[in-house]
Amino acid sequence: MKVGIMGGTFDPIHIGHLLAAEAARDSFGLDQVWFMPSHIPPHKEQAGASGEDRLGMVAEAISDHPCFRTLDIEIRRGGVSYTIDTVKEIRRSFEGIDFHFIIGADMVNYLPKWEGIEELVNLMTFIGVGRPGSTLDLDALPGYLQGKVHLADMPQVDISSTEIREKLATGHSIRYMVTDSVYDYIRRRGLYGIQPRRTD
DSSP states (O other), rough: OEEEEEEEOOOOOHHHHHHHHHHHHHHHTOSSEEEOOSSTTTSOOOOOSHHHHHHHHHHHTTTTTTTTOOHHHHHOOOOOOOHHHHHHHHHHHHHOOOOEEEEGGGGGGGGGSSHHHHHTTTTTTEEEEEEEOOOOGGGGSSSGGGGEEEEEEOOOOOOOHHHHHHHTTTTTOOBBOOOOHHHHHHHHTTTTOOOOOOOO
16 A cells, blocks of 8 residues: 655644645555644744644644545654655555655755755655746755655645744735635634634
8 A cells, every 4th residue: 555644743734735645645545644643843833723733733634535544653653754654654554555755846955955865865765846837956955855756736726824823923814725624623722822612
């Protein structure tokens, strides 16, 4: 079985994440894509929403896709989420699966700086998902990454979790930037500084 791992803060998960996962699944014939929220990412500030809520939003966003599932391994482990540690644990827990790690195409050039990257590329391949016509030069990557990174195109959607949080903080709509189920979850839980919606 071929499985794509899509890591990220997902603070919150938005339609760009979903489109990237589907583009990778469709382009490379992945049987499943597992969404894996990080606990504390190495190169970002700590998330605004708790791990439990970010995992909950992911579960809501992907609930209607038969090939998508959640993976809570980094949330459960706690601490800083280094991909090399996670991948080793995943491979111990799920033997016989051909894993691919899905990242934004803008992160491909940053791969040589990842913790344990020379070991990591021997454990799985990478799928970089970017906009059609992006000019990323895979031949410019170090030799040990040659043939270990593949690209998939996705529709052009310029949305970020940061933008969504800023809109919520200033009282602007995020409808259609996230799924209705995620929008309802944010309102119900009162995330990102908005007033929780009463359910009585």
